[in-house]
Amino acid sequence: MINQASAFKRAACPLAAVALGAWVVAPGTSTGPSGLVFVNAAYAQEAEVSPTMVRDRPRDTYYPNTEDLAPDEMRVIACGTGMPTTRAAQAAACFLVELGNGDKFLFDIGSGSAERISSLQIPYNYLDKVFIGHLHTDHFGALHDLFIGGALMGRNIPLRVWGPSGPAEELGTAYALEHMQKMLTWDLAGRVGNVDFGGYSMEVTEFDYKLENEIIYEDNGVVIRTFPAIHSIDGSVSYALEWNDLKFVFSSDTYPNKWFIEYAKDADLAIHECFVAVPDLVSKMRFTPESALLVGTQVHTAPEAFGKVMSEIQPRLAVAYHFFNDFDTSTSVYERIRSTYDGPLSLADDFMVWNITKDEITVRMAVTEERTWSPPLASPAKAPGENDKLDYAEGIGLPADVMEFSDFTKEGFWDVDDVLRPIFEDASETLGREFPYPGDQ
């Protein structure tokens, strides 16, 4: 019986957990329900220690890019677990699923999550598939950051996005993302010609929000299904990803519904929204009691209802997200969940990491970089194409002359050629090829 949510935040070295098996070899390791692994200090002391290096130390923390993913292993990283009311501590909904076959998928990309993603330092060509559950900004508000920033940081292939239709054309994913790209017209027009433009396009797949457990993605042994969610108005969905006999389920936002009960059954990792407790909505978020009751129980899933859902579907590990996970409010969420569910549970926070195999699920927190630059490139950087500017203008029906500064603006240039020209001369000399100064052309 697990009776402390914090217990699941403890960690196991995934390699040790996978290789050894919790009950069999590793002394000092105990197993919770469904093979969840905890490692205590006695196990950690088994590492080979010297004054200059600690070998094979079971890590309580996940450091991105320091661990191989086993061929049969799934890793899920919370890149956002919060709310539309933005805060530095928790970005809005975003979960990264990484598979041992090399595939990676983003489920929702809420406001603030792009920074979390970048801090993992994953080459952006590998982050080209996004599945949006519904079109609230706390579930897709960072898409344009991934679209633009990801292309600047090395993605040179289109960004692929899947999302549901709505009850009207204007309420569907295709409409939203077509207009997002229109919103970005100045941004794109201002960049084209300066950088490789291969990554600045979006391939959008809109599917019927009424599909019931139907496949919307199938490749490389990975199957992703969608089923309806109930949230705000029609046009919200949940997802299930199946690969290698492992099942990941993500609700996005929803009131408890029959589809999740049916299609999330037996999931290895079931992530379902779980909203702030009603009294805390009043005291901490300044809701009126009327709004708190409505939003906290009818628009979203109350913690008590989350527990009831998980008791029914019995996942190997239930993950609650979509609340501010603070010292003074997580207890009320936790106690309310525990009034209806006593199985394995994580109260999600940003950078919580789950390593999942058939035998074990380990739960840790990641320690990430904040001052990130670009991650390694998955394919070599290219110079901008000579005709990119004109091609872009033509593609959206703009006259070519708007892609250059007007005479009005040109007259505003102040002469700093004397300090800029040496930068080009230096580059030419250092790199052994000629970089003509633009002002001389």
Ligand SMILES: [Zn+2]
């Ligand atoms: Zn929502």
Ligand SMILES: [Zn+2]
């Ligand atoms: Zn939401």
